[in-house]
Structures are given as C-alpha cells and as structure tokens.
Amino acid sequence: MSLTSIFFTFFFYISVLIFITGVSYKIVQYWQTPAPLKIPIAPAPLNRSGVLMRIAREVFLFQSLFKASKWTWIFGWSFHFALVLLFFRHLVYFWPGEIPTILLKTEPLKYAAYPLIFGLLGLLGRRFFVDRVRYISAPSDYLMLLLLIVIGGSGMLMTFAQNHPNMLLVKNFAEGLITFNWSELPSELLFLAHIFLVFLLIAIFPISKLLHAPGIFFSPTLNQVDNARKKRHISQWAKNKESHKKIDLEQNSDEDK
Amino acid sequence: MSENSIEKLPTYLEIPAIKKDSMAGNGPFKASVEVQNELGFPGEKVENWQQVAIDKMAETKSKYRSVQVFLDACVKCGACTDKCHYYLGTADPKNMPVARQDLFRSVYRRHFTFAGKYFPKLVGAKELDEAMLDDWYNYFHQCSQCRRCAVFCPYGIDTAEISMAAREVMNVIGVGQKYPNQILGKINKIGNNLGMPEPALRDTLEDLEEEIKEETGVAVKLPLDIKDSEVLMVTPSADFFAEPHIDGLIGYAKVFHQSGVSWTLSSYASEAANFGMFIGNYDVMRQGALRIRKAALDLNVKRVIVGECGHAWRVAYSFWNTLTGLGSGGNDEYSKKLQQQLDSNYPQPQHIIEFTYDLIQQDKLLFDKSKNDHRVVTFHDSCNVARGSNMGDIKNGQFILPREVIKAACNNFSDMPKGTIKASTFCCGGGGGLLTDDLIELRIKGAKPRMHALKQSEERNGVNTLAAICAICKSQFSKVLPNYEFDPYMIVSVHQLVSDAIILSDNSENSNNKAL
Numbered sequence: 001m002s003l004t005s006i007f008f009t010f011f012f013y014i015s016v017l018i019f020i021t022g023v024s025y026k027i028v029q030y031w032q033t034p035a036p037l038k039i040p041i042a043p044a045p046l047n048r049s050g051v052l053m054r055i056a057r058e059v060f061l062f063q064s065l066f067k068a069s070k071w072t073w074i075f076g077w078s079f080h081f082a083l084v085l086l087f088f089r090h091l092v093y094f095w096p097g098e099i100p101t102i103l104l105k106t107e108p109l110k111y112a113a114y115p116l117i118f119g120l121l122g123l124l125g126r127r128f129f130v131d132r133v134r135y136i137s138a139p140s141d142y143l144m145l146l147l148l149i150v151i152g153g154s155g156m157l158m159t160f161a162q163n164h165p166n167m168l169l170v171k172n173f174a175e176g177l178i179t180f181n182w183s184e185l186p187s188e189l190l191f192l193a194h195i196f197l198v199f200l201l202i203a204i205f206p207i208s209k210l211l212h213a214p215g216i217f218f219s220p221t222l223n224q225v226d227n228a229r230k231k232r233h234i235s236q237w238a239k240n241k242e243s244h245k246k247i248d249l250e251q252n253s254d255e256d257k
Numbered sequence: 258m259s260e261n262s263i264e265k266l267p268t269y270l271e272i273p274a275i276k277k278d279s280m281a282g283n284g285p286f287k288a289s290v291e292v293q294n295e296l297g298f299p300g301e302k303v304e305n306w307q308q309v310a311i312d313k314m315a316e317t318k319s320k321y322r323s324v325q326v327f328l329d330a331c332v333k334c335g336a337c338t339d340k341c342h343y344y345l346g347t348a349d350p351k352n353m354p355v356a357r358q359d360l361f362r363s364v365y366r367r368h369f370t371f372a373g374k375y376f377p378k379l380v381g382a383k384e385l386d387e388a389m390l391d392d393w394y395n396y397f398h399q400c401s402q403c404r405r406c407a408v409f410c411p412y413g414i415d416t417a418e419i420s421m422a423a424r425e426v427m428n429v430i431g432v433g434q435k436y437p438n439q440i441l442g443k444i445n446k447i448g449n450n451l452g453m454p455e456p457a458l459r460d461t462l463e464d465l466e467e468e469i470k471e472e473t474g475v476a477v478k479l480p481l482d483i484k485d486s487e488v489l490m491v492t493p494s495a496d497f498f499a500e501p502h503i504d505g506l507i508g509y510a511k512v513f514h515q516s517g518v519s520w521t522l523s524s525y526a527s528e529a530a531n532f533g534m535f536i537g538n539y540d541v542m543r544q545g546a547l548r549i550r551k552a553a554l555d556l557n558v559k560r561v562i563v564g565e566c567g568h569a570w571r572v573a574y575s576f577w578n579t580l581t582g583l584g585s586g587g588n589d590e591y592s593k594k595l596q597q598q599l600d601s602n603y604p605q606p607q608h609i610i611e612f613t614y615d616l617i618q619q620d621k622l623l624f625d626k627s628k629n630d631h632r633v634v635t636f637h638d639s640c641n642v643a644r645g646s647n648m649g650d651i652k653n654g655q656f657i658l659p660r661e662v663i664k665a666a667c668n669n670f671s672d673m674p675k676g677t678i679k680a681s682t683f684c685c686g687g688g689g690g691l692l693t694d695d696l697i698e699l700r701i702k703g704a705k706p707r708m709h710a711l712k713q714s715e716e717r718n719g720v721n722t723l724a725a726i727c728a729i730c731k732s733q734f735s736k737v738l739p740n741y742e743f744d745p746y747m748i749v750s751v752h753q754l755v756s757d758a759i760i761l762s763d764n765s766e767n768s769n770n771k772a773l
Binding site: 026029030033034035036037038039041042043044045046050058062064065067068069072076123126130131132133135136137138139140141143207208209211212215216218219220221222226228229230231232233234235237238241242247249252254 | 272274275318319320321322323325326327329330331332333334335336337338339340350353355356359370371372376378379380381404407408409410411412413414415418539540543547551554555574575576578579582584585586587588589590591592594604605606643644645647650651652653655679680681
C-alpha cells in the first residue's frame with residue numbers, strides 16, 4: 001500500500017475512535033449530570049408523549065428556529081436535511097458484501113448537494129452580513145462552515161464536473177475500512193481533500209459545537225414534562241441535603257444534625 | 258445615570274444595529290460585607306477569587322445539567338440575538354442572549370474544553386480576569402431571567418440558567434448585588450422582603466378591612482395567623498403596601514369573602530417572592546420556601562394559594578414540590594405529612610387566578626361588569642408565569658385562565674399584538690432582581706418593546722388599562738409608563754378588576770372565618 005493509503009486508513013480509525021470515545025464521554029456526562037429543578041420552557045407539554053412530539057418537532061423541523069428567524073431556518077434546515085440525504089447516498093460505498101437494492105437506488109440523492117451548499121453559503125453569509133451574527137462569531141464558527149463548504153464543493157466537483165475518481169478503488173477502500181480488509185485508495189487530489197476533511201470533521205465533533213447534536217436530547221427546557229405539582233422531582237444531591245437534617249414532625253422542625 | 262427623557266416609539270419595533278459598549282458600566286450597587294455575610298457569602302472579593310470562581314463553575318456545571326448542556330450546545334446561529342428586550346432597548350451587543358452567555362461560556366471553554374485550552378483564540382475562549390469579571394457583573398445584571406430567548410433557541414438554551422449560575426459564582430467570590438441580597442436577608446430574619454414585622458402587618462390589614470367596609474359597607478376580612486383555616490394565602494409583600502398591588506389584595510379578600518372559604522395570611526411566611534431564584538442559589542431559595550411549608554403545617558391549613566407574583570408563582574408551581582415536598586408524589590417524611598394534611602381535591606399549591614377562575618366556572622361569583630366599562634383592558638403576560646409555569650393543568654392554561662378572569666369582570670378586553678404576548682411575551686424590564694433605582698436607565702430602556710406593543714394597542718383598540726399578575730411588573734410599569742407617555746395609573750392588578758366589579762353579599766355566614 002502507498003504511504004497515502006496508509007495515512008488515510010490510520011486517519012479514519014483515529015477519527016472514528018476520537019468520535020466514539022468523545023461523544024460517549026459527553027453523553028455519559030450529560031446523562032449523569034442531574035437536572036435538579038423543573039425548568040421546561042413554554043409551550044411546555046404536560047405529559048411524556050407531548051415531550052416526545054416536541055423533541056421530534058425540534059429535531060426534524062427545527063420548530064423553535066422557524067419561530068425565531070425564517071432565513072436562518074431556511075439555510076439551517078436545508079443544510080441539515082441535505083446532509084442526512086447525502087449520508088444515505090454515501091452508505092453504498094461502505095456497505096460490506098452484497099448491497100441492498102435500496103442503497104443502489106440512492107443515486108438521485110446526489111442532488112441534495114445543491115441545497116447543502118445553498119444552506120451553508122446562506123449561513124456563512126449571515127455571519128458576514130448580519131452585524132449581530134458577525135459579533136458573536138468566533139474564527140471557529142467561520143472555519144466550521146468553510147470546512148463543510150469545501151467538503152460539499154469537492155464532492156460536487158467530483159460528481160457533477162466529470163472528475164470521478166476510480167469508483168472501484170473508492171468502493172474497495174471504503175468497504176475495506178469497515179471489513180478491516182485495507183486497500184489502495186485513488187490518488188486524485190479532489191478525492192483526497194474530500195475524505196481528509198470528512199475525517200477531520202468526524203474527529204473534531206466531540207470537541208466542538210457539533211455537540212449540539214447530542215445536546216438537544218438532554219436539554220432540560222425541552223425534554224422535561226411540565227408536571228411539577230403532581231410529581232416530586234428531586235436530584236440526589238438535593239435529597240442528600242434533606243437526609244442530613246434531624247426531622248421532628250411534631251415540632252415541625254428540621255435542624256442540621 | 259437616570260434618563261427620564263421620553264423615548265419616541267417608531268411604528269414598528271426596529272431591530273437596532275449593534276452599538277458596542279452602549280451599556281458599559283459598573284453595574285448595580287454591590288452588597289455590603291454585612292449583607293453578604295448574612296447569606297453565608299464572603300463579604301469582600303476573596304484573594305484567590307479566580308480559582309474559587311473556576312472551582313465554583315466546575316461544581317455548578319456538575320450539579321446542573323442545564324448549565325453543562327447549554328455551555329456546549331450553542332452553535333451561535335443568532336436566533337436569539339434579536340429576542341432580548343434589553344438588546345432591543347439598548348443595542349448593546351452584550352445584551353444579545355448568546356453574547357451574554359458567551360461571557361460565561363468563553364471562560365468555560367478556556368478552562369474546561371480541549372479546544373479552549375489549546376486553541377483559545379480559535380474558539381473565542383477567554384481568561385476570567387478583572388475585565389471579564391467586570392463584564393460579568395455588569396451584564397449578568399442586565400438580564401431579567403425572563404427566558405424569552407429560550408423560546409426561540411433551537412436547543413432551548415435558557416440564558417436565565419447561565420445568568421443564575423454566573424451570579425452564584427460571583428456571590429461565592431464575594432461580589433454580590435446589593436438589592437436582592439439585602440432583601441434576602443430580611444426575608445430570612447423577618448419573613449418578608451420589606452422587613453415588615455407582625456404588628457405592622459396586622460395594622461395594615463386592619464386598616465384595609467376598615468377601608469373596604471367604608472367603601473362597600475361589607476365586612477370583608479383579611480385574617481392573619483388564624484389556625485385551622487381552609488386556605489393559607491401567600492402573597493408578595495408588595496401587596497401589603499404598594500400601589501397598585503394593594504387593590505389586588507383587596508380583590509383576593511373579596512373573592513374569599515364571596516367564596517365562603519376561610520383563609521388566612523401568615524406573619525411568619527408573609528412573602529411569596531423568593532429572590533433566591535434570581536441569585537441562582539438553591540439553598541437560599543429553599544430557605545424561603547421552607548418558611549411557607551412551616552407556616553402551612555403550623556396553621557394546619559388544607560390548601561396553599563399564591564398571590565399575584567410572577568417569579569413567586571414559578572418557584573411555587575415548579576420548585577416548591579422539589580424544595581419542600583409541598584405538592585403530590587413525594588414520599589419523604591414532610592411530603593407525606595403535607596399530603597395527609599392538605600386537601601388532595603386541589604392541586605397544591607394553587608394560584609389565586611386558579612381559585613377565582615374555578616369559582617367563576619361554578620357561577621359562585623357575580624359581577625357588575627359595567628363597573629369596568631371605562632376601561633379597555635389588555636393583559637401583560639408576566640414572563641415567569643408565561644414561560645415557567647402553568648395554571649389549571651390544561652395546556653397553555655397560564656395564558657387562558659387570567660384572560661378568562663379578566664373577561665368575567667370586564668366588557669372590554671383586547672390582546673396586545675401577536676409575538677409580544679403569551680410564550681413570546683416581553684418582560685416588563687424590571688424582573689430578575691433588577692427592580693432597583695440604581696438600574697433605572699436599564700429598566701426604562703428594557704421596557705421599550707413592551708411599551709411599543711402597548712402603544713400599538715392603544716392606537717388600534719383604545720387600550721387604557723394594563724393588567725398584570727406580578728408584583729415586579731406592577732412596580733416597574735408604575736415607574737416607567739410615564740417615560741413612554743402613558744398614564745402611570747393604567748397598570749392594575751387582575752384582582753383589582755375583579756375587586757371593582759364583584760358583587761358582594763353582606764351575608765356574614767358567607768365569610769365563615771369562625772375564629773374571628
């Protein structure tokens with residue numbers, strides 16, 4: 001195998017390792033951190049199924065963002081939706097063994113690259129032209145968008161501008177990563193740039209604002225049921241405060257022990 | 258400091274271009290050594306304050322999932338940037354919710370994240386130095402914790418949680434705000450924010466009884482410390498002395514009189530407000546709530562009802578069960594005792610609006626609505642009620658019930674424009690521990706979006722009365738309305754409208770406060 005192939009093979013595994021450990025660490029951290037008080041935000045659901053619906057509307061439709069800003073919603077939603085479609089478009093390369101028919105029919109999904117780039121350029125434009133958004137943007141906020149734009153752009157150049165790398169090599173390389181049956185990857189620069197940045201994106205996921213993806217499921221304002229009067233909600237650390245008291249119900253007093 | 262020039266209102270509320278440092282300054286008055294010590298905080302900035310602050314941040318984010326998740330999840334999309342009334346009123350970019358949070362988040366990134374430790378410039382991570390602390394103090398006291406930003410955030414990030422965490426950190430290093438901390442000292446010692454002792458309270462209530470008797474000819478009682486009453490009424494102490502609050506208190510008394518339900522106030526727990534929430538301190542907030550539990554048990558009441566106070570209702574509705582076991586479902590000793598004593602036919606605690614609404618539904622209250630015909634009323638949804646509580650246990654009940662009570666007492670009701678009411682309501686500009694004269698410029702500017710909506714309602718529908726169910730809103734509006742060419746007396750309690758229209762029966766059996 002060429003040095004490039006070895007490098008990319010290593011880079012892939014390292015990225016995935018960082019991704020899995022990093023994201024698992026954050027999820028465990030969120031899971032274990034108590035939410036000591038009921039703080040659902042209006043319009044708050046009064047039962048569990050209402051909460052599930054609410055999270056679903058936020059995850060799939062970006063409901064709150066829609067209320068907040070139509071432009072940001074259009075850009076943000078088309079980018080994310082296109083990203084999901086393109087993820088499915090790429091599954092075919094990695095699928096080991098016999099490919100399910102459904103994956104063979106994903107070719108038209110490639111056009112999702114257009115709304116993807118449209119959304120990303122819109123989001124970047126906002127960072128440049130809306131003074132409020134410019135004020136809150138750090139270099140990493142621009143770079144993250146640029147990274148995604150270059151990933152999308154390089155993919156489009158390969159797909160729509162007749163710069164296809166050798167697809168058989170691509171398939172073997174990608175499948176080899178999954179089956180630990182490593183093989184040579186194509187050496188076209190566009191392709192190398194494309195996967196380099198994708199692996200980079202995977203690696204920085206757990207140390208960047210991409211944590212909004214797991215974060216949304218743990219947001220207490222969104223995932224709590226508004227039933228504080230009906231059910232006592234108490235965290236362990238708050239409970240410990242109570243157990244350190246000497247309670248005398250007759251005298252209605254609870255003194256520190 | 259004080260800016261009393263009248264703000265000119267454009268026909269639509271413009272989102273201002275950012276004006277850097279337009280609200281730069283030293284922030285509100287700082288708490289004295291005595292005030293700080295009273296609450297168990299250091300009296301002056303501790304020597305190794307940076308380390309203490311970082312340690313406290315670590316502790317806070319490990320105890321509050323909200324803080325940990327919110328610090329990580331923000332993508333700087335900008336959805337919240339034009340949602341804060343203080344930004345809309347001042348144009349200072351640090352009053353954009355995300356920028357306010359970033360004062361805290363940048364320090365979090367510097368000390369707790371990989372990217373911030375090794376690439377601080379790249380991700381906007383910053384050290385907690387003197388300048389940053391000054392910004393914290395100044396700008397976390399320009400947040401009324403109204404949570405409007407959280408309604409629009411795609412991840413539900415609630416700046417109030419961050420501002421509470423920041424204030425808690427500042428208190429722990431000895432940099433506290435005078436106004437809330439001084440008040441918290443009074444409630445812990447005397448039982449209310451005013452520091453009004455029992456004899457003074459008793460006198461006030463007796464005077465009020467006489468006043469009502471003179472005006473209506475009916476002996477409406479305002480009982481204090483009557484054991485075995487049906488209801489313990491806990492109301493913000495402003496209701497005992499401030500205008501227009503006091504007319505709301507008279508309204509509650511009249512409703513109780515007509516209902517025939519015996520009730521009492523408590524001199525020990527003569528305060529519904531709980532500024533412990535504003536400073537983000539669980540223990541201080543719990544202390545305040547425990548006074549109410551103690552009063553409920555000592556007075557052996559069957560129900561606990563809360564008066565018109567926004568954050569008090571959030572604390573009561575959302576937190577009391579957690580803090581004290583006053584509610585259903587708990588299985589510790591106090592919870593069980595409360596469940597035994599309190600009437601399980603009613604939610605505990607209840608809001609006075611829920612109480613009055615139920616009576617209206619049962620046709621137990623009669624109104625002469627024409628008494629309010631000189632009014633065209635609109636309702637200001639107070640932020641803590643609107644975004645942090647419920648009423649009637651029906652979806653959006655906190656918006657429905659107060660309006661139904663108003664409509665039962667008034668012929669003319671008209672809502673302010675969509676987007677400025679209900680879940681999207683604009684703060685009065687004085688909540689969250691900012692209702693102090695040293696912040697008057699901020700309060701006037703922060704009221705602008707609400708005043709603008711009110712102006713539209715005045716022009717389109719002839720609205721001349723602004724009703725609210727929050728003591729802070731009422732005080733704030735009384736103060737700032739004239740700055741926007743409104744009559745300061747147009748702000749009323751919802752129960753003042755009830756009080757003015759209710760038909761009282763002079764049936765002394767009706768008021769079965771037997772102990773009197």
